[in-house]
Amino acid sequence: MTALASxxxxxxxxxxxxxxxxxxxxxxxxxxxxxxxxxxxxxxGLWGANGAGKSTLLDALVGTAHRFAGTLxxxxxxxxxxxxxxxxxxxxxxxxxxxxxxxxxxxxPPPSLRLRAxxxxxxxxxxxxxxxxxxxxxxxxxGMDLILLDEPTNNLDPGAETLVGExxxxxxxxxxxxxxxxxxxxxxxxxxxxxxxxxxxx
Amino acid sequence: xxxxxxxxxxxxxxxxxxFRLPFLTGLALACVLPALGALLMLREEWLAALGLAHxxxxxxxxxxxVGLPAVIGGTLGALGAGLAKSLLAAxxxxxxxxxxxxxxxxxxxxxxxxxxxxxLGHALMDGQLYFGGWxxxxxxxxxxxxxxxxxxxxxxxxxxxxxxxxxxQANRLPAWRWHLGMDLLSATGVAVGTATxxxxxxFALVLVPAWLGFRLARGWRATLAVAIGMxxxxxxxxxxxxxxxxxxxxxVLVAVLIATxxxxxxxxxxxxxxxxxxxxxxxxxxxxxxxxxAGRG
Numbered sequence: 001m002t003a004l005a006s007x008x009x010x011x012x013x014x015x016x017x018x019x020x021x022x023x024x025x026x027x028x029x030x031x032x033x034x035x036x037x038x039x040x041x042x043x044x045g046l047w048g049a050n051g052a053g054k055s056t057l058l059d060a061l062v063g064t065a066h067r068f069a070g071t072l073x074x075x076x077x078x079x080x081x082x083x084x085x086x087x088x089x090x091x092x093x094x095x096x097x098x099x100x101x102x103x104x105x106x107x108x109p110p111p112s113l114r115l116r117a118x119x120x121x122x123x124x125x126x127x128x129x130x131x132x133x134x135x136x137x138x139x140x141x142x143g144m145d146l147i148l149l150d151e152p153t154n155n156l157d158p159g160a161e162t163l164v165g166e167x168x169x170x171x172x173x174x175x176x177x178x179x180x181x182x183x184x185x186x187x188x189x190x191x192x193x194x195x196x197x198x199x200x201x202x
Numbered sequence: 203x204x205x206x207x208x209x210x211x212x213x214x215x216x217x218x219x220x221f222r223l224p225f226l227t228g229l230a231l232a233c234v235l236p237a238l239g240a241l242l243m244l245r246e247e248w249l250a251a252l253g254l255a256h257x258x259x260x261x262x263x264x265x266x267x268v269g270l271p272a273v274i275g276g277t278l279g280a281l282g283a284g285l286a287k288s289l290l291a292a293x294x295x296x297x298x299x300x301x302x303x304x305x306x307x308x309x310x311x312x313x314x315x316x317x318x319x320x321x322l323g324h325a326l327m328d329g330q331l332y333f334g335g336w337x338x339x340x341x342x343x344x345x346x347x348x349x350x351x352x353x354x355x356x357x358x359x360x361x362x363x364x365x366x367x368x369x370x371q372a373n374r375l376p377a378w379r380w381h382l383g384m385d386l387l388s389a390t391g392v393a394v395g396t397a398t399x400x401x402x403x404x405f406a407l408v409l410v411p412a413w414l415g416f417r418l419a420r421g422w423r424a425t426l427a428v429a430i431g432m433x434x435x436x437x438x439x440x441x442x443x444x445x446x447x448x449x450x451x452x453x454v455l456v457a458v459l460i461a462t463x464x465x466x467x468x469x470x471x472x473x474x475x476x477x478x479x480x481x482x483x484x485x486x487x488x489x490x491x492x493x494x495x496a497g498r499g
Contacts, residue, residue, distance in 0.1 A: 062372035092416040
């Protein structure tokens with residue numbers, strides 16, 4: 001991943017335009033039709049009941065779910081970072097927090113002292129919540145144009161959830177965030193607007 | 203030319219000239235295979251090394267039957283297997299178990315049905331390091347140079363793919379280049395290792411030092427350093443012990459690696475126990491993080 005500072009000035013216009021998107025993982029659609037645009041600097045929440053297909057929508061945006069109908073128009077040269085709902089953890093993980101941030105292309109140290117304490121630690125010594133929080137920061141700090149966060153508050157205690165809110169509130173130039181969560185209160189607090197995802201009705 | 207060769211080998215004056223080339227061949231592999239093992243472990247593909255080793259042994263034996271050096275025949279077979287694994291996206295324990303079974307069955311059948319016979323099959327299993335000549339040395343050296351040139355580039359991308367598995371697809375990057383590159387590099391490394399150190403010797407050199415690195419080190423670079431350091435130390439000890447006690451090299455190497463593997467059972471000093479306080483934070487304004495990579499691809 002490349003830092004924003006090293007990249008040429010981005011063109012104007014929306015980062016992503018979604019029109020009439022119908023998508024799913026199997027032979028039949030799971031979500032849609034959905035239409036929305038993502039403008040630079042926006043923090044957009046994706047909300048829906050469990051099983052509504054929120055994660056499937058993210059998968060469709062990155063190309064790992066099947067698109068049955070609709071169009072996805074990406075701004076030329078758009079870069080994406082994707083934080084998985086359950087970031088991969090190996091039984092033995094000698095990599096440190098710093099290795100994780102380096103792999104994500106993060107150049108700035110985390111804004112929180114709590115996270116900085118984990119930079120020199122092996123990732124397999126962190127708790128699930130600590131690992132999740134570090135992963136969220138690695139994704140947000142990657143400098144990509146569009147950040148996709150899938151349930152970033154999973155496993156987080158209230159203090160860590162507040163930290164994620166603070167990360168999202170930091171000004172980040174033209175970088176936009178698309179955030180999936182089933183916690184409507186959290187989305188209302190941290191997002192500029194919330195899009196409701198409806199399951200495919202056939 | 204002889205002067206150049208003499209100056210390269212002069213630090214090994216203590217060693218019988220007969221064993222100098224085999225020693226250097228094994229030393230190059232002892233540096234390379236643990237590093238490849240760490241990357242295979244990162245991809246959760248360490249068992250694939252055993253599959254590749256069996257296939258390499260079978261194709262080496264087939265190569266010998268038609269007059270090719272074992273290191274060439276083994277490498278060609280393993281490269282084919284690595285390519286097939288990549289193209290078929292064959293991942294997971296079941297795929298690697300089939301590789302082992304196909305390789306073992308082929309090895310035994312080729313040994314039983316060619317003039318080479320069982321003895322050569324067993325030689326491949328045990329390792330033929332002391333019979334290594336210029337072909338084996340040159341192949342190992344080329345492999346070491348290839349790894350030195352490509353592993354830093356590959357390692358960064360494989361680490362990113364581990365942490366962010368969908369980053370490549372989301373950004374439409376040609377990820378096949380580095381995944382195929384890793385498959386072919388590990389296939390070549392295991393094949394050359396199998397043809398010289400023996401099937402289990404090569405596999406143990408891929409697995410044990412890397413496992414120790416994963417157990418004991420803190421940080422990715424430290425993991426590679428521990429793996430390579432342990433691999434080289436075990437190799438040196440095994441080389442000396444096999445000569446001193448007149449033992450076959452492959453089994454001695456495996457035994458030494460198993461012995462060093464017990465270090466991995468030591469408790470790690472940085473493991474936090476439930477109830478431990480969090481580590482002390484670093485200073486309020488730490489320096490910027492040095493980048494690991496300058497490019498997206």
